[in-house]
Amino acid sequence: MxxxxxxxxxxxxxxxxxxxxxxxxxxxxxxxxxxxxxxxxxxxxxxxxxxxxxxxxxxxxxxxxxxxxxxxxxxxxxxxxxxxxxxxxxxxxxxxxxxxxxxxxxxxxxxxxxxxxxxxxxxxxxxxxxxxxxxxxxxxxxxxxxxxxxxxxxxxxxxxxxxxxxxLSLLSHKDCLSLFFKCAFKGQQEKQNPNLKRIGEEIVRKCKGVPLALITLRSLLYSVTDDHGWEFVRDNEIWKLEQKEDDILPALRLSYEHLPSYLKFCILFNFPEDYEMADIELVYLWMANGLVQSSNENQELEDISFRNFFRDFTEYGGNVTCKMHDLIHDLALSVTQNECSMVRTSTQQIPKSVRHIFFPYPEKIFLNPYTTWIACEPFALLCK
Ligand SMILES: Nc1ncnc2c1ncn2[C@@H]1O[C@H](COP(=O)(O)OP(=O)(O)OP(=O)(O)O)[C@@H](O)[C@H]1O
Ligand SMILES: [Mg+2]
CATH class of the missing domain: 3.40.50.300 (P-loop containing nucleotide triphosphate hydrolases)
Known part of the structure; x- marks a missing residue:
């Protein structure tokens, strides 16, 4: 594709x-x-x-x-x-x-x-x-x-x-509802539980007409079948955080909080915006950090793509590459406070807060005699 x-x-x-x-x-x-x-x-x-x-x-x-x-x-x-x-x-x-x-x-x-x-x-x-x-x-x-x-x-x-x-205008409430409910339910729980429909409508209002917020929360709630799960999202404190008018980070942040740890970790790597990463690269990152076993790697990538954190999936002869959505990139920065970082040829200094670094192009970095880094605390190294 x-x-x-x-x-x-x-x-x-x-x-x-x-x-x-x-x-x-x-x-x-x-x-x-x-x-x-x-x-x-x-x-x-x-x-x-x-x-x-x-x-x-x-x-x-x-x-x-x-x-x-x-x-x-x-x-x-x-x-x-x-x-x-x-x-x-x-x-x-x-x-x-x-x-x-x-x-x-x-x-x-x-x-x-x-x-x-x-x-x-x-x-x-x-x-x-x-x-x-x-x-x-x-x-x-x-x-x-x-x-x-x-x-x-x-x-x-x-x-x-x-x-x-x-x-571009924000989606109308009617369009928001159809986008959110299009496949928000895994089974027939919408019909069995009209409460979910009502709670869902309230969640939709909180997304303020932004499609990315709607589809992110729709994915999050897809397999949640009880009222409590939906109420938890609707009533979450994250919505109350101060936000700018056009800020949709609360919806993404909520979705992030619900990710299993191996998926959270992947987001934390501060991939540069627009960095095209191969699916296998992500899987290596997880495996090197003991977060997934090689046997279930495909499932993990399906999970994360399902949650809309990545975009531009492209297939090159059997390999899939994708990019992190810009807003997820912002989210990663706000969550990690620079604990994970990526080192490129232009990197001169690694902040003291960094605990995990990743070399996407190790051959270029290690051959560059002018590259020096200052990192005072121990950290994990990972090369592609
Ligand atoms: N009208 C729509 N109907 C269904 N899904 C939509 C619609 N508009 C956007 N989306 C979905 O919302 C997500 C964000 O949309 P998109 O990437 O087009 O936003 P954008 O305005 O280009 O954002 P950015 O400024 O970050 O580039 C995508 O996953 C897209 O599939
Ligand atoms: Mg765009």
């Missing part, structure tokens, strides 16, 4: 938004060969999901000669973004070793005057110069080419957009 795929039958309440955006994509705009349409909204509201719905639509496949999907994430580095675009255009070729000059020539060549649609998912950089550099290279498409940008930042939308932004 490709990470730009979404099953439209699982998406609730976005069909109108999808059709509006598709209409804009199919229009040609006089005087502009490439238009840029921002999709803006808070974390977990469904920007990426909406972009996937659009990207997977047959009308787009028919209208554009080239479809490209790139997850930009919070480091906007020109060479990295170009590599991702080229990888999306020709997945069979290797672009990672190309120098910046070569990349800057290769991108317009890859677009080669064709009418393309490009999704730049999860853009954070508010630096107009960085965007300007990339934009120049993207202008080589045919008239009618379109770029969709998803971002949490209105400022990014203003810098990048050439048409007005599509601001």
């Amino acid at each position: 490709n990470h730009s795929f979404v099953d439209a039958s699982h998406v609730i309440g976005s069909q109108q938004a999808r059709d509006n955006i598709i209409e804009t994509l199919l229009q040609s705009v006089d005087g502009e060969n490439v238009s840029i349409i921002p999709i803006v909204g808070i974390g977990g509201i469904g920007k990426t999901t909406l972009a996937k719905l659009v990207y997977g639509d047959q009308r787009i496949a028919t209208h554009f000669e080239l479809k490209l999907w790139v997850c930009v994430s919070n480091v906007f580095q020109l060479d990295k973004v170009i590599i991702k675009i080229l990888d999306s255009a020709s997945p069979d070729q290797r672009h990672a070793d190309m120098g910046i000059d070569q990349l800057q020539r290769a991108l317009p060549e890859a677009l080669n005057g064709s009418k393309y649609s490009l999704i730049l998912d999860d853009v954070w950089s508010e630096d107009p110069r960085k965007w300007g550099e990339l934009k120049t290279l993207l202008m080589g498409g045919a008239d009618g080419s379109k770029i969709i940008v998803t971002t949490r930042s209105q400022h990014v939308a203003e810098i990048m957009g050439t048409v007005s932004a599509h601001n």
